[in-house]
Amino acid sequence: MARRGAFVVVEGLDRSGKTTQTDILRQRIQEAGKEVACVKFPDRSTPIGKMIDLYLRSQSDLDDHVVHLLFSANRWELASTILSHLEQGKLVLCDRYAFSGIAFSVAKILPSQPSLSTTIHSEQSFGKLSPINLTWARAPDSALPSPDLTLFLDVSPEVAYTRGGYGEERYEKADMQSRVRSVFEEIGREVSADAGEGKHGNGKWIVIDAGREMHTVTEEIWRHVQPLLDGVESSVGRLWAHDCCESGTWNSFNFF
Template sequence: MTKRAPFIVIEGLDRSGKTTQIETIRQRIQNSGRDVVCIKFPDRATPIGQMIDSYLRSQSDLDDHVVHLLFSANRWELASTIISYLNQGKIVLCDRYAFSGIAFSVAKSLPTEVESPPSDLPPITLPWARAPDASLPAPDLTLFLDIAPQVARVRGGYGEERYEKEDLQRRVRSVFGEIGREMSGEDRKWVVVDAGLSLSAVSQEIWGYVEPLLDGLDSSVGRLWTE
């Protein structure tokens, strides 16, 4: 069987340094002589992505269930593209993926510091949130950049979009922790990285997990939550 390229996802709270670290890792992969493609979710260039962009910029309001399904549909728009890249030997480096979609949607249904108006619709639970993303291409490695929301808040640009609120980010971090416990195992496909360290320290730790995958994998692309 011909080896395929790995699918690597970087997750984390807003302002955890994902974009900076992805660019650093992309450059290191390119410098090693391998092909790499960067994908960022949501992909705001697609028709669905434009609806999401309007929502995130607080230019429109949508029910949380609708928003979750839009985010999932946005990932499905690129699912076959991701698999194609991997089979062509192109490493896919992804900024956010299904785990972010689930974490933010579930977090919005958790108790808040300020009481919210009651809703006629049921809360978004982990099983409900996972369902639309079942069978999406599964990452070979997910690196969760963990940072306390109060630390992320002092970084530049915080609060520019709808989800960049400290109370929500705390709830998101809690859901990410639950997802991580479910995903963690001996295969080390989910790794928590302390994003509060220096940029160089974080980069070096990430590279230690990424580098062993660069020569390719013998297995076919897995699927999320199919067992």
């Protein structure tokens, strides 16, 4: 099998340094003489991306289900482009991906809905849409190209609060960021468990302590990405290629 480019995703909480570290990583890859294609989600330049931009800047209000589907549609807009870059042997470097979409959507319901396993509706619930759970949130992204490596930049909401620009967008609130972090942690555990069992579908998940000095974070990221510079021999995986619910991992977190 011919080698293809590697697909690397940088995830993390708001103000964790994702965009800065992604840009530094892009420069280092280019300096190493390798081709790299950069993607950032949401892509606010597309028609769908412009709707998302208005929402994130609190200039429009949309139902949470609609918002989630818009973010997913934004990723599908570029899915064929990502595959094309990989086939051409380029390393694709992505700032946020489907994991963020799931984490932020599910985090919204955690305070008032600790468990979504029941199918019994109270009288007050009739006429209301069901809250977003992991099964529903994951479905629109099923079969998207899967990253070979996801680097999760972990930073506490307290540290993020001290960084410039914090609080400018809708989700940049300490309580929300804390809930998002807990969902990301569970996603990481599930992906890591699958990788340990040799399952191919969601790639490898690495947690990076992004609360440290920037240079230290940069060097740790490079150690994980450098082995992928010459590409990979496996075919491109697809997100949620197996039924992860069977493992019981999601159930143990009482999200559905």
